Amino acid sequence: MTEVKQLVQDLADQFGRSQESLLPILQGIVTKEQHISEDAMIEVARELNISAAHVYGTATFYSFLNTKPLGKYVIRVCKTITCMMHGKNQIIKELEAVLKVNLGETTHDGKFTLLETNCLGQCHKGPAMLINDTPYTELTPDKVREIIMMYRDKELRVN
Numbered sequence: 001m002t003e004v005k006q007l008v009q010d011l012a013d014q015f016g017r018s019q020e021s022l023l024p025i026l027q028g029i030v031t032k033e034q035h036i037s038e039d040a041m042i043e044v045a046r047e048l049n050i051s052a053a054h055v056y057g058t059a060t061f062y063s064f065l066n067t068k069p070l071g072k073y074v075i076r077v078c079k080t081i082t083c084m085m086h087g088k089n090q091i092i093k094e095l096e097a098v099l100k101v102n103l104g105e106t107t108h109d110g111k112f113t114l115l116e117t118n119c120l121g122q123c124h125k126g127p128a129m130l131i132n133d134t135p136y137t138e139l140t141p142d143k144v145r146e147i148i149m150m151y152r153d154k155e156l157r158v159n
Helices: 003-015 019-033 038-048 052-061 081-085 088-099 141-158
Strands: 073-078 112-117 129-131 134-136
Touching: 003 019, 003 038, 019 038, 019 052, 038 052, 073 088, 081 088, 088 112, 088 141, 129 141
Parallel strands: 073 112
Antiparallel strands: 073 129, 129 134
């Protein structure tokens, strides 16, 4: 049995095999694998007895369900009008300059992926971003540079 098939079966055992189990299973795959591969989507469809198109549609609808490999640190910048009014575009430009990537891209070393996402629930403290599960609010270009340097320093200490 393949690793993906075993993972999907384990998640189905945990969450059930009804259509309502689809989202928790997909979230479980992302937690374990960091993204949902095509093979994983097919296994989920088989396990839940639903179409692969339904699984794919669900996986691609939600911005936190990644269907392609991403960097170790996924940076999600809030794209709401509130964050935009508070300077979100400056934050994105600074991140692109510091990371040397454009939105939707991953750095060459595979460490950072830069994405936009819908509301992070931090409108009162915008502009906001999330790096993996850690929120950062009231961002400025200087603060963004410091945050990225903190993550880079952390990587140097680990390696």
